Amino acid sequence: MQQKFLEKTLGQRIADMAAKYPDDNMIDYTDRDYSRTWKEFNDECETIARGFMALGLKKGSHISIWGTNVPAWLLTFFGSAKMGGILVTVNTSYKVFELDYQLKQSDSEAIVLIDGYKGTSYIDIINELCPELESCEPGKLKSRRLPLLKSVIYAGEGECPAGMVDWKDLYTLAEQTPVEEFEAVRDSCDCHEVVNIQYTSGTTGFPKGVMLTHYNILNNGQTIGDGMKFTHEDRLCITVPFFHCFGMVLALMSCISHGTPLVPIDMFNAKKVMDALVTKHCTAVHGVPTMFIAMLEHPDFDKYDFSHMRTGIMAGSPCPIKTMYDVSEKMNMRDIVIVFGQTEAAPGCTMTTTEDSLETRCATVGKAFPGVECKIVDPNTGETLPAGQIGEFCARGYNIMKGYYKMPEATAQAIDKDGWLHFGDLAV
Numbered sequence: 395m396q397q398k399f400l401e402k403t404l405g406q407r408i409a410d411m412a413a414k415y416p417d418d419n420m421i422d423y424t425d426r427d428y429s430r431t432w433k434e435f436n437d438e439c440e441t442i443a444r445g446f447m448a449l450g451l452k453k454g455s456h457i458s459i460w461g462t463n464v465p466a467w468l469l470t471f472f473g474s475a476k477m478g479g480i481l482v483t484v485n486t487s488y489k490v491f492e493l494d495y496q497l498k499q500s501d502s503e504a505i506v507l508i509d510g511y512k513g514t515s516y517i518d519i520i521n522e523l524c525p526e527l528e529s530c531e532p533g534k535l536k537s538r539r540l541p542l543l544k545s546v547i548y549a550g551e552g553e554c555p556a557g558m559v560d561w562k563d564l565y566t567l568a569e570q571t572p573v574e575e576f577e578a579v580r581d582s583c584d585c586h587e588v589v590n591i592q593y594t595s596g597t598t599g600f601p602k603g604v605m606l607t608h609y610n611i612l613n614n615g616q617t618i619g620d621g622m623k624f625t626h627e628d629r630l631c632i633t634v635p636f637f638h639c640f641g642m643v644l645a646l647m648s649c650i651s652h653g654t655p656l657v658p659i660d661m662f663n664a665k666k667v668m669d670a671l672v673t674k675h676c677t678a679v680h681g682v683p684t685m686f687i688a689m690l691e692h693p694d695f696d697k698y699d700f701s702h703m704r705t706g707i708m709a710g711s712p713c714p715i716k717t718m719y720d721v722s723e724k725m726n727m728r729d730i731v732i733v734f735g736q737t738e739a740a741p742g743c744t745m746t747t748t749e750d751s752l753e754t755r756c757a758t759v760g761k762a763f764p765g766v767e768c769k770i771v772d773p774n775t776g777e778t779l780p781a782g783q784i785g786e787f788c789a790r791g792y793n794i795m796k797g798y799y800k801m802p803e804a805t806a807q808a809i810d811k812d813g814w815l816h817f818g819d820l821a822v
Contacts, residue, residue, distance in 0.1 A: 399765065399792060400616055400651065403583045403608045404475040405439070411653045412436035415626065421468070421656050424670040428465040432653075435472075442473030443580070444571035445564030449504065449533045449545050453478030453579050456501050456591070459637070460484040460493070460516055461508040463658045466549035466561055467636050468646075470506045471590075475608070477576065478583045482591045482603070483637040486511045490519045492601075494539070496593055497523070500603055500799065501542050506561070509550035511661075517555050520546055527557035585609045591799055592639060594737040603799035610740040614793050615647020617763045621731055621745045622678065622705045624652040630706075631657045631670050631679040639741035644707055644733055645680055664688040668698050675702050679727075682710035686721050695724075705729035705748065715756045722752060734759035738808060738815055740793040743768060759821075766791035769814070770821055776810075787821040788814045 746760035797805035
């Protein structure tokens, strides 16, 4: 059956689900007091969007988000999408020089941030980059180092630091933006416009900003959700970071496209995840192999009943056959699958099926997505190789990025004149 692609923006898709399942739960955290129905979340995103507009952010503005899987991350992403903003995802492990480069290169006008992560203070870093922040009026930053950055929005715990906009104030600032003005902007958004810039280092050089559209990521998520046979009755526990394509597309977009409720975890902890799987009756969970191994080897593992589990994705690194077997049998995830791709491809290109043997799911990356062509070429000549020969993996289709932000030469090197994205990875 031919894939039917969604001609929707992220804002439209959330609104569709809010109309279809208004009173059904959409998000249910276990480690913080945040639970919303589809309608409640849609309404809250529109409030945040109006709050952003009240700060002077416009359609096309670049809004950075620096935080773990907290509710403000989700609201920033979808709120930004609702008013035509472009979300710039920031790696939670970044240090001062990395953030400095990314904020400059991305032309970010605002950044939403939490306190910090794993001993790194985000507050100290942003104050080091912008010493003017502590004495400025919130939302009126004039930084010598980052002249485009006007608003630092604090979504962390405790008192809001000097010069930052308090996340809670966005809800009252929203009243300054007329509903009609917001709706006009929202309704002008197009699914082929860029909605997200994800930074990827590749193999050499400075990180490059991958420009992804609503159409890229929403349809990639739909295909991935289809591959897991997602429905409104499933519940996905999200343990992988939102800032990475694994969390944003393989998790968030696969849920948004299917009306599947989310159970996010702020940051991975084996016991916390297993608690969430059981107490929230999750049917699916994603993770890299080490995450699954951490759960399987936890001393309390045998105390948990995983009979309600069904599917999920193991990706990010090669999957050991024993781990895949144990997850399938001991966690009842018999429909677990593998997805292969890269950020520039939004990110999925190939996927195994729930019917494939465990050996096939570990030894291969499955078949090409509907609407995506894949080939193996000679890295020296670019000629397509016959089956069974090792060469460079290439793909083209609806999922390929618009390009690297402000890097036309790097874009031309990655995507050839016929639209093929060259991965730089060897495959057979």
